[in-house]
Amino acid sequence: MSAxxxxxxxLSIAFPTRQGLSLAVREVSLTLGVEKxxxxxxxxxxxxxxxxxxxRLLPPNAVVTAERISFDGIDVMRAGETELRAIxxxxxxxxxxxxxxxxxxxxxxxxxxxxxWRAHRxxxxxxxxxxxxxxxxxxxIRDPGRxxxxxxxxxxxxxxxxxxxxxxxxPDPELLIADEPTSALDATVQAEILRLLEDLVSRRxxxxxxxxxxxxxxxxxxxxxVVMYAGRIVEELRASDLASAQHPYTRGLLDCMPTLTKPKxxxxxxxxxxxxxx
Amino acid sequence: MIEVTGLHVRFEGVHxxxxxxxxxPRGSSxxxxxxxxxxxxxxxxxxxxxxxxxxGTMRLAGMTLGRQREKQFFRRVQMVFQDxxxxxxxxxxxxxxxxxxxxxxxxxxxxxxxxxxxxxVALPPSxxxxxxxxxxxxxxxxxxxxxxxxxxPEVLLLDEPTSALDVSVQAEVLNLLADLQQRRGLTYLxxxxxxxxxAHLCPMIGVMLxxxxxxxxxxxxxxxxxxxxxHTAALRALSTELEGP
Numbered sequence: 001m002s003a004x005x006x007x008x009x010x011l012s013i014a015f016p017t018r019q020g021l022s023l024a025v026r027e028v029s030l031t032l033g034v035e036k037x038x039x040x041x042x043x044x045x046x047x048x049x050x051x052x053x054x055x056r057l058l059p060p061n062a063v064v065t066a067e068r069i070s071f072d073g074i075d076v077m078r079a080g081e082t083e084l085r086a087i088x089x090x091x092x093x094x095x096x097x098x099x100x101x102x103x104x105x106x107x108x109x110x111x112x113x114x115x116x117w118r119a120h121r122x123x124x125x126x127x128x129x130x131x132x133x134x135x136x137x138x139x140x141i142r143d144p145g146r147x148x149x150x151x152x153x154x155x156x157x158x159x160x161x162x163x164x165x166x167x168x169x170x171p172d173p174e175l176l177i178a179d180e181p182t183s184a185l186d187a188t189v190q191a192e193i194l195r196l197l198e199d200l201v202s203r204r205x206x207x208x209x210x211x212x213x214x215x216x217x218x219x220x221x222x223x224x225x226v227v228m229y230a231g232r233i234v235e236e237l238r239a240s241d242l243a244s245a246q247h248p249y250t251r252g253l254l255d256c257m258p259t260l261t262k263p264k265x266x267x268x269x270x271x272x273x274x275x276x277x278x
Numbered sequence: 279m280i281e282v283t284g285l286h287v288r289f290e291g292v293h294x295x296x297x298x299x300x301x302x303p304r305g306s307s308x309x310x311x312x313x314x315x316x317x318x319x320x321x322x323x324x325x326x327x328x329x330x331x332x333x334g335t336m337r338l339a340g341m342t343l344g345r346q347r348e349k350q351f352f353r354r355v356q357m358v359f360q361d362x363x364x365x366x367x368x369x370x371x372x373x374x375x376x377x378x379x380x381x382x383x384x385x386x387x388x389x390x391x392x393x394x395x396x397x398x399v400a401l402p403p404s405x406x407x408x409x410x411x412x413x414x415x416x417x418x419x420x421x422x423x424x425x426x427x428x429x430x431p432e433v434l435l436l437d438e439p440t441s442a443l444d445v446s447v448q449a450e451v452l453n454l455l456a457d458l459q460q461r462r463g464l465t466y467l468x469x470x471x472x473x474x475x476x477a478h479l480c481p482m483i484g485v486m487l488x489x490x491x492x493x494x495x496x497x498x499x500x501x502x503x504x505x506x507x508x509h510t511a512a513l514r515a516l517s518t519e520l521e522g523p
Binding site for chain 2: 041042043156157186190213215216219244256257258259260261266267
């Protein structure tokens with residue numbers, strides 16, 4: 001691991017409710033270099049909030065406290081909107097679950113990528129269009145010309161997600177945050193997209209944060225995995241050490257999945273120990 | 279219980295389902311796997327009566343189904359969808375959602391039936407007067423299953439019933455479906471892209487590719503790699519490769 005790209009220390013995120021503040025993320029600390037980090041947990045475990053805090057893309061009513069959130073030495077907590085804009089999209093890209101909702105439905109894929117490229121790189125439309133075709137080729141689209149001229153509704157889910165990735169790569173970012181990038185896709189397409197992400201990230205020397213609820217899947221594509229439960233990091237391990245996970249919650253996440261090779265007549269159900277919250 | 283023979287479905291020139299045949303014995307489960315666009319959901323929708331543009335023969339318990347389904351059909355066959363948030367009315371309480379099938383089919387004893395249905399899917403009685411947005415994803419899918427069971431059907435059509443859920447909740451819902459099947463002798467026809475989930479619940483599996491059912495095999499054969507078609511082999515390889523330690 002080389003230089004530290006992201007450094008989060010003691011992050012807590014709370015939301016006001018009628019009963020007072022409700023903590024969604026509790027005292028989370030993590031660092032990321034040029035590596036692939038997986039954040040795994042159930043819905044509501046705080047995994048997305050933690051990752052989005054790096055870009056300060058949190059709901060306006062979120063109450064954030066942290067000793068430190070820094071991106072390549074920039075203090076994200078105190079940065080102004082202009083400074084943040086230089087990070088968001090440009091130095092750190094965010095890929096969301098469903099390309100249907102993230103792409104502009106009335107603009108062709110090529111124009112959207114070209115627009116992203118121009119916004120960050122400054123150049124002519126002609127250069128931008130050429131760059132868009134190059135980017136589409138990089139995300140392994142066989143016929144970039146056809147896809148560039150297509151509207152999002154004419155593309156399949158996997159193709160749409162490739163367009164999203166191409167768009168995020170346009171400014172040549174140092175970090176990519178992928179928040180459940182393949183949950184809306186089929187198993188085969190899912191594997192293709194994750195392989196593509198892994199390959200691009202390794203080749204370009206970028207950092208990757210992959211957020212998912214599928215622990216075995218994530219470990220397949222990451223170097224290191226952080227497991228979150230109820231807003232806390234309960235375990236952190238190297239992806240290759242998954243089999244020796246210690247925390248009962250991590251074990252539970254692995255055991256409760258049906259598998260083809262090790263059939264069980266009944267799936268073990270997670271028994272949640274209140275002590276995990278302590 | 280279910281017999282489908284020579285089913286074809288065409289949409290404006292697209293041959294979405296091409297000569298699909300299979301049978302499911304009473305009290306058993308049949309799973310259809312395939313990628314998006316392989317036609318697996320179209321088969322399910324044609325059987326459920328949601329899509330009238332089909333040709334071929336479909337039978338339910340020996341009775342040939344017509345293009346227009348009778349009311350009795352919907353009492354015997356119910357469907358559970360992938361996304362419970364999309365399939366429950368956001369401004370109706372659980373109580374209202376569960377009583378609707380009873381009103382439609384003229385079944386009395388509503389109060390007792392609702393309480394029994396909630397208990398059967400392991401939801402506390404307090405859930406009864408909640409709205410869908412007040413429930414978790416797993417609770418919502420339990421409500422959707424409870425609603426499907428209200429009219430006491432013999433067949434449940436399951437369209438990716440767990441793919442929108444967390445893995446821990448998926449385990450609970452799969453166990454629930456297995457228990458219900460045992461208790462009520464239900465017949466399941468399930469569609470999913472997750473081979474492990476289908477093999478867990480269904481002893482027989484049909485693999486679809488480009489509208490055709492290219493292979494039918496038992497879950498045991500799938501697990502032990504006794505596979506005839508390369509597409510099945512590819513799906514299996516992918517699924518086992520990404521399994522945990």
